[in-house]
Amino acid sequence: MQIKKYDLIVVGGGILGTFHAFHALRRGKKVLLLEKDNFPVGATVRNFGQVVPSGMIDQWFTYGVRSLAIYKELQETAHISVRNNGSVYIASDDDEQQLIHELFTYYQKVGYPVELLSKQQILEKYPAIRSTYAKEALFFPEEVSVEPEQMIHRVQAYMKAHFETFDMQCNAPVVDCMEERSEVVLRTSEGNRFLADQVVICNGNEFKLLFPAIYAESGQVVSKLQMMRTVPIPAITLCGNILTGLTIRRYESFETYCPSFHQIGTPEHYLELKKWGIHILFKQAIDGSVIIGDSHEYADCRYIDNLGFDLKQEINALILQEAERIVSFDVNRLSKSWAGFYPQHSEKNIVEIDVTPRIHIRTGIGGKGMTAGIGYTEASIRRLFDVE
Secondary structure, eight states: OOOOEEEEEEEOOSHHHHHHHHHHHHTTOOEEEEOSSSSOOSGGGSSOOEEOGGGOOHHHHHHHHHHHHHHHHHHHHHOOOOBOOOEEEEEOSHHHHHHHHHHHHHHHHHTOOOEEEEHHHHHHHOTTBOTTTOSEEEEETTOEEOOHHHHHHHHHHHHHHHOTTEEEESSOOEEEEEEETTEEEEEETTOOEEEEEEEEEOOTTOOSSSOHHHHHTTTEEEEEEEEEEEOOOTTSOOOSEEEOHHHHTTOHHHHHHOTTGGGOOOOHHHHHHHHTTOOOEEEEOTTSOEEEEOOOEEEEGGGGGGGOSSOOHHHHHHHHHHHHHHBSSOTTOEEEEEEEEEEEESSOSSEEEEEETTEEEEEOOGGGHHHHHHHHHHHHHHHHHOOO
């Protein structure tokens, strides 16, 4: 029986894996995407679906802006759930106000569309925000949101329908991957074998099936995030990506581009929240439900099970208590809560390891995947296939 050979095999069907495959297909490559689960169930489908380049810095901001363009392009042809309602950072005190003014000045200089919203403008645009919370806000009109549980499936369906050179297999954990005689041989848990000129491994938080010794020495940690979703509340209006004071005090763009960032103090009511890495985000879904979160707990990638499978009710209670301070609707009308897990590196924005000249690990993008992953994978594929 002849073994099928591909220009590229991608291991992992999340956003990094899917868009490595997508960009290779656009270059006319024959591509196989292998996903270990029934369908993608990791960080790509467990997040808010906020695409916010405004929170990124350096090349990751550039990747994020490029991602925006591709999201919007795909929405026109594949209807992948993109909504262009912008992102807003709402300041709740004088220090947060100072920071949004400084970031406003920076983005005006670099030419990225941005607006300052007064308290009255916030309340008119987002009537669910409490007047006691909002002082002023920073609005980025070009930014988008997606439905995370829908987007990746629709992109994969589009790839299957529009690229004859694309194959995808789910329930296909790859348990062996090695380079032999100028090609890569992969074997799945069921014994199926495939050949490739190049392999990209986008493993998410799966560190045990392939190259566990490499991951153990990679310096990665895994972040566990708790999130909740309300029942549909169609009577409220909360369009776009809603980011609040704790986010202003957390995101890289504020830390890097705002001169006052390291001079501001931490209000007492934020101390317990920051202990758990909590910052409050909202994203209203198409059905009217609202995702609320999130928190951050960390463990070395060798000991990911230490994070546990449980949800800490103390953390959810803290998130909801702060959420009640920000919005006027009943945040306790919940339909579900869950934990997401993603790997990241304390010093690198992404983990890139070339196991051999033909086997490449691309993982550990942290919380930047939905925003910058599409632009990053385009550059990654360019580097992989462009000959100097």
